[in-house]
Amino acid sequence: MKNQTYRMSMLYDFYGELLTPRQREFFDLYYNEDLSLAEIAENNGITRQGVRDVIVRAENAMQEVEDKTGIMKRFQAQRPLFDEIAAAAVKIKEINALQYFDPQIGALADRISDAVGTLKE
Amino acid sequence: MKNQTYRMSMLYDFYGELLTPRQREFFDLYYNEDLSLAEIAENNGITRQGVRDVIVRAENAMQEVEDKTGIMKRFQAQRPLFDEIAAAAVKIKEINALQYFDPQIGALADRISDAVGTLKE
Numbered sequence: 001m002k003n004q005t006y007r008m009s010m011l012y013d014f015y016g017e018l019l020t021p022r023q024r025e026f027f028d029l030y031y032n033e034d035l036s037l038a039e040i041a042e043n044n045g046i047t048r049q050g051v052r053d054v055i056v057r058a059e060n061a062m063q064e065v066e067d068k069t070g071i072m073k074r075f076q077a078q079r080p081l082f083d084e085i086a087a088a089a090v091k092i093k094e095i096n097a098l099q100y101f102d103p104q105i106g107a108l109a110d111r112i113s114d115a116v117g118t119l120k121e
Numbered sequence: 122m123k124n125q126t127y128r129m130s131m132l133y134d135f136y137g138e139l140l141t142p143r144q145r146e147f148f149d150l151y152y153n154e155d156l157s158l159a160e161i162a163e164n165n166g167i168t169r170q171g172v173r174d175v176i177v178r179a180e181n182a183m184q185e186v187e188d189k190t191g192i193m194k195r196f197q198a199q200r201p202l203f204d205e206i207a208a209a210a211v212k213i214k215e216i217n218a219l220q221y222f223d224p225q226i227g228a229l230a231d232r233i234s235d236a237v238g239t240l241k242e
Binding site: 006014015017018064068069070071078081084085088089091092095096099100102103104109111112115116118119 | 135136138139186189190191192199200202205206209210213215217220221223224226229230232233235236239240
């Protein structure tokens with residue numbers, strides 16, 4: 001499961017609030033706090049397999065919502081467009097700084113860079 | 122309920138696939154096809170109140186997911202940033218077209234406009 005940490009963290013970011021408190025707790029300890037199944041089991045007085053079951057159910061629940069809605073995929077599809085906008089704004093700024101020294105163009109390019117920076121957060 | 126059509130259509134766009142087939146069918150007929158509760162009831166051989174219950178449950182289910190995850194809100198928060206980027210790109214293009222006639226700046230501004238247009242779809 002841990003080889004999927006990046007994907008799981010993204011799912012959790014989108015859909016974590018749909019989990020039960022217990023699913024959320026174990027999921028967070030395992031993927032975000034990087035505890036082992038055995039450690040979580042010991043701290044909670046249940047079996048390693050019991051912890052594993054809770055986490056797998058959490059993963060499946062979130063994956064099912066994503067498979068149905070495709071929302072995470074929609075967000076991810078924005079990424080290359082953000083990168084393209086950011087790159088074009090930098091290039092405009094460079095050309096302006098070398099040739100035209102137009103403060104308005106510089107400021108507008110900065111505004112685009114700032115906005116896309118906020119979008120990429 | 123119909124005074125909420127815009128908001129309901131957005132909820133449906135994000136979370137419609139999480140509904141049951143029956144919820145989805147009635148919701149779609151009511152909000153997207155603009156049938157009345159009475160018409161849907163007659164076509165399905167159930168009471169007007171029965172149709173209403175299905176639709177209200179669908180609304181509540183989707184609203185609950187949104188209240189927990191805030192995903193739709195996150196998407197909506199992008200809107201003003203897209204508008205800002207689009208406006209800045211248009212302005213750069215205008216300044217360039219009046220003063221500098223730089224084909225590269227024109228092309229870069231167009232690329233930004235196109236990318237933000239795709240994002241706004």
